[in-house]
Amino acid sequence: MASTDAHHRAAVLGSPIAHSLSPVLHRTAYAELGLDDWSYDRFEVDEQALPGFIEGLDGSWAGLSLTMPLKRAIIPLLDGITDTAASVEAVNTVVFGEDGRRTGDNTDIPGMIAALRERGVDKVESAAILGAGATASSALAALSGLCAGPVTAYVRSAARADEMRGWGERLGVDIRIADWAEADRALTAPLVIATTPAGAADALAGAVPVSPGTLFDVLYEPWPTVLAARWSAAGGAVVGGLDLLVHQAVLQVERMTDIRTAPLAAMRAAGEGALGVPRAV
Template sequence: MVADARGATPAGPRSAAVLGSPVSHSLSPVLHGAAYRALGLEGWTYERIECDAEMLPATVEGSPAHRIGYSVTMPGKFAALQFASTVSERARIVGSANTLVRHPDGWFADCTDVDGVTGALSAFDDLSASPSAVILGVGGTARPVLAGLAEKGATRVVLASRRDNAGPAAECGRELGLDVATMLLTDLALPGEIADAEVLINTVPEPGITEIVDLVSHARRLFDVLYDPWPTSAGAVAMAAGIPVVGGDVMLLNQAFGQVELFTGMPAPRAEMADALSAALGR
């Protein structure tokens, strides 16, 4: 069932957690902990739980009564969507969920990664109202990127992949109303497409991006979904060339705002969360 839902602030202390494998590096406890302190939610806690996709249903079903929600990182995002009783429309289109919220009748799934993308794109103060984009990579992260671009008013997007496997991501983009073109990363026309686009978005993880990092030099702006260590390979090329760069830390921060609001029913304390993330990253 598709739904659009917001949680209400529960009475008494509650807990939330991030599910993933590996999960020890997750900065979600930093962000959510800062939010709970700023909101005055005494006794609220947030923890990391090592959990792969196969373990997710049993883990969530066995949640303690005080557990209000979960942040979900890889490899559990597809399993989270399948497990949920109700899902948001954007999570359905994207095909994955990074957020599970406890409701009286079950678990609601959403994809606040889309908010992360729109927040990162908004960090470019001169982006047009209908930005064109090239996305490097067609894996799971490419789909919320497409949804974020659609929310920002984009029309044409180029998906560039190592193999001829862009079909599922392209279908997602077209369902979102985007004009999607696909090409290989080795296509000789790709540098020109990058130069014409308003923003280049990298979803290819290290070390794979190092093999094609010269493509970044053609960009007008770079949004790299990676953030640690910083600068990334792509970010370093852009910075050396004077190309405006937004890193994945901005996406991480903005996706957490939506999760906090779904878990607590209160506006996210954005400044306090941003300060906590900056301190954790040493920036």
């Protein structure tokens, strides 16, 4: 177990970072696990400042969480990355070995899978993705093991369309591209993953079908989103951004501390408390 004096610090880096719930989740895990000599902080770090920050870390550091815009910028500064991180060229977790080796990982992808499986979604025949940013590539990677048939991505530009085609080919996913103007058609898919910024999918709420499938909306604030609220009202299953955040944080805690099982329920409750709003929709 890595709870020694040499490895007891961790933090989340990004810009902006003040809104991050990661400290709440990780500190809750440490308290539940009795890791009294562990601390977890947040640091405002952009791409320019990242190399200097990394080089300034001493042997007390066990790991880092990375958020935007650092998930790709961190890769050249590492000694290696896992196959999962390499599959989408994005690292959200760095684990420091006893020898100082820096290994990058991606817990967003298995976190998505765990969040869906928690709601009973183990396999779907087809799926739709709203958006084509970095989170959409992680969604595609998650769907590579969950979706038996095609995945349709609804995008706004030709450049984004090309990117999603590339990711689909790389990940072995049967990807179809559709224009954002037709995004209301996405909502009939058995699984819809919304990866768009706050407010971008609100106008689709009026197109929610009578018997919707499962919606995975990666936002956690504001919550519920307009789309998630309408989806739930129609009787569909909803997986939220807090579910993803908690599941990926559980995996980060386990990797950084070398403890097999992190306290999922306590971490979720802490996240709900920090947001101060009911999570059910």
